[in-house]
Structures are given as C-alpha cells and as structure tokens.
Amino acid sequence: MVETPDEQRERERREDAARLLRAHLLMQDGVASHAQLTAGGVMKTDIERSVRRKELRRVHPRVYVDHAGPMTWRQRAWAAVLYAEPAYLCWTSVEEPRRRDDGAPIHVAVDHSRRIRPQDGIVIHRMKGLELRAYGGTPPRLTAEDNALAMAHEAAKDIDAIARLADAAGKSYVTADSLRAALDRYPSVRRRALLAGLIDDLGAGTHSVLEHGYLTKVERAHGLPAGTRQAPRSGPAGNQFRDVEYAAYGLVVELDGAVGHESWRDQARDADRALDDLASAGVLTARLRFHQVFDTPCHTATRIARILRRNGWNGTMKACGEACRMKEA
Structure with missing residues (x-):
C-alpha cells in the first residue's frame, strides 16, 4: 500500500x-x-x-x-533531578553509594525561591545562590565543598558541622583554598567563624579552633585551673611545645585537630577510651580530639579534673550551665 x-x-x-x-x-x-x-x-x-x-x-x-x-541508584537520582529541575544532587546523594543501593531518599537542591511538591523518595533542600555552587556531573550535583558547607549549615551541633567539613577535607581533590572559596560563596552559613577557623587550621597545619574550644568549653567553663599554653620543652627532636600544661599537677593536654582524616570519628572513640584510662591510671599526657572538646566537654572536664585531683589539685569544679553533664571528680 x-x-x-x-x-x-x-x-x-x-x-x-x-x-x-x-x-x-x-x-x-x-x-x-x-x-x-x-x-x-x-x-x-x-x-x-x-x-x-x-x-x-x-x-x-x-x-x-x-x-x-526496579530502578538503579543512578536512575533514581536522575528521576529526582529531572522532577525538580533545575535541581542538583546534594547532601548524602552527591556521591553514588559504594555498596548496593539501600533505597534511601535522593536529596536534591533547588533555588530557595521555588516551591516543589513533595514526592516519595525525594528530599528537597532550598538554597540561596544555587547557581554558584553547582557543577555539571551526571546527574548534576553540588561541589563537594559547597555540599559540605550546606550540611554544616543545617547541622544540629558544632561537632556535626565539624564532621561535615572533615569528611570533605578528607577527599584528595578538596583543599583549604577550595573550601575557603566555597565559604566566600556562602555568606549566610551558620557557625561561619568556627568553619572559617577550621579551614584556616587545615591550610596552616594548626589546631587553633580545637585549642580555643578546650579553653572555653572544657577548662574555663568547668572551673579547672588555668593551664599554660604552648609551654616549651626540650627533647631528642629539639624544642617542642605542649598545647596545654598543668605543671603543678603533672599533666599535659595535647590537642589533635586532624581535620580531614577519614577515620577521625574512630580516633575520637579511641581517644575517649584513652582518657578513661588516664582518669584511672594517672598517666601524664592526655590527647584530646574534636569529639572530646565539642561533643562531650562536660565529661572531658570531669576526667581531666580526676587526674588533676590525683596529683594535688583541690579546687572546685562548676557547672557550665543548667544542662551541664559533669560529675564531681
């Protein structure tokens, strides 16, 4: 025909x-x-x-x-981005799962001015200045740096915000400069001073944020005696400096602010166990990390106080506030 x-x-x-x-x-x-x-x-x-x-x-x-x-993770990601377009993968959806897809919702970012009707399996995040934070990718997604700051912005606690930055800093392609540039694109981020200090520490190899946190959240807040900062000492490797020294009570506190180490939360748990051992055995050097200072400062102060008391301190601890969780040493 x-x-x-x-x-x-x-x-x-x-x-x-x-x-x-x-x-x-x-x-x-x-x-x-x-x-x-x-x-x-x-x-x-x-x-x-x-x-x-x-x-x-x-x-x-x-x-x-x-x-x-059944759809693969990438198909679910594409579907979420296309449903909310223009949209970008964000939060825990920035990277494809290394293991089998567990069916967790796909997180996507859209401009703050838009209203998107909710859908099963999609979590919508509304952000300002979104076009500055996205990059191509397949599917399109936020940069690792901007995504980390977005998660830090919504974190409930300081330690969670620190964790987001640490996770990003552990990636080989993320640098202090790239994090700093992302922070400049995010002028309204919460905890800006804390995050800026962490980024500066990362670039300079210092631990100033952790040192300031120990001073204000552990030592002063709980009435511990004032330690000497950066006390010099001579050793086989030459002159060294102790982060905090309580010379009269035979205790040194070393602060390890290793931002970016992939196993830093595991290290935090190890440091907790070591601090418990110190409190019972009286070893002279205590090594603290972000977890002990920002997440459990009251418990840390109690443990430090026990060591100080064992070595002669007879001062009185004080509560840092109505919700203080310290126990009398």
Missing part, C-alpha cells in the same frame, strides 16, 4: 521522535522528562503510546524510565 504524503510525514516524525527518545534515555540511564522529550518534537501522544506499550513507565509527574523493573 502506497503511503500518502501526510502518512509519510507522520511516519518520519514518529521515527525521529523514537530516535530522540532513545538518545535521551541513553544519556540519562534510561530516564527522561516530559519537557526534554517534547522540546525535541516528541508529542504527548507518543509518550502516552510508549506508556501503554510499557516502553516507558511514569516515575514522578512528567518523569519516565524505560523499563518496569
């Missing part, structure tokens, strides 16, 4: 639409949006036909995948 000109044009249009559909699906792990398809000439009727034939399946409103089975 010979095609009429109109039938020929319609067949060619459908073939072009099918090629465009396949191209979009190929580039995006089998996921495409209604807007992407129709912009290239695919008609609503073509999409509906593909859905009826089970060549496409609706995942979210106006977002489709090319099969009826």
Whole structure:
C-alpha cells in the first residue's frame, strides 16, 4: 500500500521522535522528562503510546524510565533531578553509594525561591545562590565543598558541622583554598567563624579552633585551673611545645585537630577510651580530639579534673550551665 504524503510525514516524525527518545534515555540511564522529550518534537501522544506499550513507565509527574523493573541508584537520582529541575544532587546523594543501593531518599537542591511538591523518595533542600555552587556531573550535583558547607549549615551541633567539613577535607581533590572559596560563596552559613577557623587550621597545619574550644568549653567553663599554653620543652627532636600544661599537677593536654582524616570519628572513640584510662591510671599526657572538646566537654572536664585531683589539685569544679553533664571528680 502506497503511503500518502501526510502518512509519510507522520511516519518520519514518529521515527525521529523514537530516535530522540532513545538518545535521551541513553544519556540519562534510561530516564527522561516530559519537557526534554517534547522540546525535541516528541508529542504527548507518543509518550502516552510508549506508556501503554510499557516502553516507558511514569516515575514522578512528567518523569519516565524505560523499563518496569526496579530502578538503579543512578536512575533514581536522575528521576529526582529531572522532577525538580533545575535541581542538583546534594547532601548524602552527591556521591553514588559504594555498596548496593539501600533505597534511601535522593536529596536534591533547588533555588530557595521555588516551591516543589513533595514526592516519595525525594528530599528537597532550598538554597540561596544555587547557581554558584553547582557543577555539571551526571546527574548534576553540588561541589563537594559547597555540599559540605550546606550540611554544616543545617547541622544540629558544632561537632556535626565539624564532621561535615572533615569528611570533605578528607577527599584528595578538596583543599583549604577550595573550601575557603566555597565559604566566600556562602555568606549566610551558620557557625561561619568556627568553619572559617577550621579551614584556616587545615591550610596552616594548626589546631587553633580545637585549642580555643578546650579553653572555653572544657577548662574555663568547668572551673579547672588555668593551664599554660604552648609551654616549651626540650627533647631528642629539639624544642617542642605542649598545647596545654598543668605543671603543678603533672599533666599535659595535647590537642589533635586532624581535620580531614577519614577515620577521625574512630580516633575520637579511641581517644575517649584513652582518657578513661588516664582518669584511672594517672598517666601524664592526655590527647584530646574534636569529639572530646565539642561533643562531650562536660565529661572531658570531669576526667581531666580526676587526674588533676590525683596529683594535688583541690579546687572546685562548676557547672557550665543548667544542662551541664559533669560529675564531681
């Protein structure tokens, strides 16, 4: 049967639409949006036909995948980004899971001025200046630096904000300069002074944020005696400096602010156990990390006080506030 000109044009249009559909699906792990398809000439009727034939399946409103089975993490990520577009992967969704997909919701960032209807499996974060923080990627996502600051901004506690920055700093491609540049793009971030100090410490190899935290959150806040800062001593390797020394009571406190070490939370637990041993055995050097200073300052003060008392201190501890968790040493 010979095609009429109109039938020929319609067949060619459908073939072009099918090629465009396949191209979009190929580039995006089998996921495409209604807007992407129709912009290239695919008609609503073509999409509906593909859905009826089970060549496409609706995942979210106006977002489709090319099969009826379980979706991979990348497909779920693409679907979330396309549903909320323009949007970018953020938070725990910036990187693909190393292990099997556990089905956790996909986090995406959109401009703060937009309102997106919630969907199962998607968590929407509204952010200011979003276009400054995104990079290409497939699917598109925030930079590691900006994502870390966004998570730090919403962290409930200082130690959680520190953890976000530490996790980012542990990546080989993240530097103090790149973190500082991200901080400049994020003028309204909470705990800005704390985060700026951590970044400066990372670049300079110092522990000033941790040292200041010990002074204000542990020592002064709980009425411990004043230690001597950066007390010099001579050793086999030459002149060295103790972070905090209580010379009259035979105790040295060394502060390890190793931001960026992948196992820093494990190290924190090890330091907790070591501090308990100090409190019972009276060893002369206590090594503290961010966890002991920012997360459990009251317990840390109690343990330090026990060591000081054993070595002659007869002062009185004080509560740092109504919610203080110290125990009388």
